[in-house]
Amino acid sequence: MARTKIDYGIDLGTTNSAISRMENGEATIKKTDTLKDTMPSCVYINKKKAIQVGDSAYNALKSDKLRAMKASSNFQSNAFIEFKRTMGTDKKYPSSNFEKDLTSEELSAEVLKTLKSFVKDENVNSIVITVPAAFKNNQKEVTREAAKLAGFNHIELLQEPVAASMAYGLDSNKKDGFWLVFDFGGGTFDAALLKVEEGIMKVIDTEGDNYLGGKNLDYAIVDEIILPYIQENFVIDSILADDTKKQILRNAMKEYAEETKIALSFKDEHNILPPLGEIPGEDDEGEEFELDITVTQNDISKAVSPVFQKAIDVSLSLLERNNLKGSSLDSLILVGGPTFSPVLRKMLEEQICKPDTSADPMTVVSKGAALYASTVDVSEEVREQTRDKTKIQLEIANESSTVETEEFVPIKILADKTEGEIPEKVFAEVTRGDKAWSSGKVEINTIGEVFEISLNEGVTNQFSVTLYDDKGNLLECEPDSFSIIPVKVPPATLPYNVGIELKDKTTGKVRFKTIKGLEKNQSIPAIGTRNGLKTQKQIRPGMDSDFIKIPVYEGEHASEGTRAIYNEHVTDIKISGADLPSLLPENSDVDLTINIDRSEKITVTAYFPYLDYSTDIEVDSTQTSIETSWLENEIKKAKGSIAELKEDGNSDNGQLAKVEAELEQIEKSFENNKNDVDGKQEVLTNLRKSLKTIDELNDTTEWPKLEETLKEEFYRLEKVNNDLGNEKTTQVVNQFRSQLDEVIRAKDVKLGNVLLEEIEGFFIKLTFIYQLIGFIRSHNENFGSFHWKDSGRARTLLNKGLQIIGENPTVDELHPVVISLIDLLPNDERPSGDDSVLVG
Known part of the structure; x- marks a missing residue:
């Protein structure tokens, strides 16, 4: 069927x-x-x-x-x-x-x-x-x-x-309270917090790590137990000095580590003793490799506890930001083979709560998917x-899941889907699987009839549907059964803030901005909008070289306003002149709508009010690998930030010591995985977390320097306003003075940085005319050193600009001249800054 x-x-x-x-x-x-x-x-x-x-x-x-x-x-x-x-x-x-x-x-x-x-x-x-x-x-x-x-x-x-x-x-008697799903798989870790009320589940929050799992446990056993044994009993200096040979050795030993991990999930000790000659190769002195290691629960605990602790820390952080403790949980559900580990179960009981072991960690996900x-x-x-259209086709509009004991189920005949003969009168009988309830024979047609069905509480209810003609003869139908499960399916939620990178109209800085309606933990499907964004330049019709770029990102918790490295790049959507029907002027509005379906497929609609035109783009994610040299440099920069924090008198800070230790581990992992795509992804994931901590530490030590900078920038703005301002700009400057006094009293770094950006942005706006004059004069004096696309046109524009400057210039007169000049320059000679991203 x-x-x-x-x-x-x-x-x-x-x-x-x-x-x-x-x-x-x-x-x-x-x-x-x-x-x-x-x-x-x-x-x-x-x-x-x-x-x-x-x-x-x-x-x-x-x-x-x-x-x-x-x-x-x-x-x-x-x-x-x-x-x-x-x-x-x-x-x-x-x-x-x-x-x-x-x-x-x-x-x-x-x-x-x-x-x-x-x-x-x-x-x-x-x-x-x-x-x-x-x-x-x-x-x-x-x-x-x-x-x-x-x-x-x-x-x-x-x-x-x-x-x-x-x-x-489905199987639990616990139908209320908070549940934490602790899903530690072979390669990934997820923690999901759910609230359950009368059997209805809702996902409140999720957190996870795509590069934390059983694989990390295996390599921890290799690095902390097996390799030290080999180093102690064999000479392998040349292997350890060669990244490729070292990785080959680690990979070969990983299988023994995995066997050890699994064995010690169910017994107190395990002996790593491969048959003689199973391990090929020799050490630096020609000795054949052999292993004979007895690993105890204490040994494996020392090796794998730091890996498990990362997952527990993620879970504790998840609970904390939802104002919960381990004692608040009604169930801690274990998923994944590594959760059989007694080391983990003991750590969970000590730090969160006693896990519920009633579900099989190995099959619970597959069964839940079904x-x-x-x-x-x-x-x-x-x-x-x-379809078997020779059978009478039915539409059975039942609820697939419920916590109620009664449901209304409409059933109707689909005549247009049925090729066989349909009797003038058709009767349907719905019978529950245990035969203890039946609807009796009810006449149905193409309009439909509603059946009030009775359900057994707490079990999956299976129902059969039987059709008869008016003489009581059986009729074949499709479908001929349906089931209702006794649990309300929780909608999945967005695991990340979905947003785009925008250029701030005040500060000019490009930052991540979440799309309203697509915040982390929003139930999906979901729709988000961001209206009133502005283009930075005109887009000429038919021109592929003229385009708007919409960089789509997924941001972690507290990602709003952060730098690109903190977020995951999904793709860059480009809308060029070839996609638009006519000229889109500079500073035109763009309204964005982003739709995410229940499988988290993303579609973006961009609407241009000036053109009354919209375009739909289905997002295809970018597949890239991380450049080794770039990642190495980012680790060095992070270490440099640690050194600066120490110089500022933070040597005794416990959090600083912790993040310094994390960076040492990250650097060690990087050295072991320079040539491994997966390993580098894991290093970047962990580096992002450390960078966030470094930023937080910077916030606590930044205030004295920030206060000094704020005062300097304000006094500079005040002086420029005295020389160039008017009554309107003076009101803005006075507002800045009041805000400055409040920020200094509160010593608030976050608000201080926002105020600094606003002061600097207003200073640029106030002095914009002088920047335009400087651009025209500089390019006039150095005319021959630029590779103009049309030197004649460039010379005409510069002469026009110089004439305006000599006559009492305004921004409105000079700005279009400068924009036209920039369009005549090759990309590598234009002023820095990405003018393809939207402003908002």
Whole structure:
């Protein structure tokens, strides 16, 4: 029978994946080819170019990593895992057997195809795939792309903590209070705070880290337990001095670390003792590598506690900003294989509260995805492809989820979708799965009839629909059943502030601005607007070189007004003259509307009131990798900021010492991952957090210097106003004086910086005429050193400007001349500043 709901959910994990299906009202795991609940998210291409996925691929991966130790530095593995962590980047995975490079989404598609193959009794065209709540927009985009490559026609995305909370909520007796989902997976970490009232769940807030997970635990065990053992028993100076060889060694040892991590989740100690000769290669003195390490709970606790602590700190921060404590929680729900660790569970109990271990951390996300899928209609396109029109087609408009015990369900006949004969009179009977309730036979038609159905409380209710003619003969219909789950599906929320970079009209600085309606934790789907933005230059029709740039960003908590490095670049939307029907003058209004659907697909509409014209742009996220040299420089700048803070007398500050230690760890991680796309992403994520702390520390030490600067700039403005101002400008200056007195009394750094920007901006406005005069005179005196696009036109404009200057010039007269001159200059000779971004 063709499904009217999606009904299938996939947990596409970093290290393990699973697929579930709704069967008789219950989310059921579909077993893998090795009869397990989950499958390794691992892909292997053999010498015959055949693709293997799952356990066999994972076994090949381990062999490949060991062979890499003995092979030359150009050894290429043909087994891949943890590519989820490079989704949304331009990272390529070269395969010598396949004779081509593979992308993260191509590898993910192979995992999805294999999961789909575990369903033997029907074709799966529609799917719900879970993603980390902290996934960026570009990571979600390529997840959709992977699903398309895997042959799915209808794809919905669902945040992993939301899926987990649905599965937990279905089985839990706790129907009220605050829940915290602690989702520590193989490669990512999410914390989601939910409020539950009478079984109705609402996501209040989320936080996460896309580069914190089981992989980090594995490398912590490698770096803190296995490598020290090797250094103590072997001579490996040449390996440690070579970044490539060192990474090969770490990768080979990671498999033993993962085995240790899993073993110590269920027993007190584990012995790392590979068979003799399993580890190829030799140390600097020709000794073959061997391992014989007994790892205790105490040993592993020392190694992995700092990694777990990062996740706990994220959770505590999430609770704190929502004015909650661990004791306020009614449930702490564990998700992900690493949450089996007794080390973590003890840390959580000590620092937050005792975890609820009733749900299976390995399958709760997949099952929750299937539950959610049972509430989502398949797309009309897929529905049309799968209809059996020989049966009477019905529309059953039931609520898919509810906490009520009674619901009204309209049912009607779709005559235009039915090719077979429809009797003059048709009767429908709705029967509950336990046979304890039935509607009786009720006549239905193409207009529809409403059935009042009775539900059993706290369980999934399955209903069958049977049709009869007026003689009591059975009629075939489609669909012939529906189910209602006893939990209200919580809407997903925006994990980030969605906004754009704008040039501040007062200060001229380019900063991140959140779009109203698209703030973090806004329920999705959502629509945001920002009206009255201004263009900085004219856009000529048909000219690709004339364009408006709208940089779209995702910003973390407290990102408003921050610099670009603090936020995640989604894409740059460009609207050029080729997209517009006629000339758009400088300083024209632009109204933006940004629509985000329930799968977090972004569409931007730009409306130009002057032209009465709008254009729609579907956002395709940018896939890039981080430049190693740029990241190295940003770390150096952060260390320099620490040194400056120390010079200002903050050596005893505990927070400064903490962030300094964080930077040391970041630098160490950078040195270990210079050539690794995933590793560099992780370094940048952690660096951003440290930079925010540094900025906060700067705020506390900045006041004396800021106060001095504020006074200097105000006195400078006051002097210029005495020389050039009028009654109107004098009123503004007097307002600044009052604000300055208030800020100095409060010693408020944030307000002080805002006031400084306003004073500097007004000074520029007041002296603008002199800047214009200076520009014209300078370019006249150095005419021959500029590469004018049209030197004759430039000379005419400069002569006109000089004439205006000699006659009592005004801004209105000189400004158009200067703008025209700038248009005649090549981009690299124009005054600095991006004039393509909007002003707001």
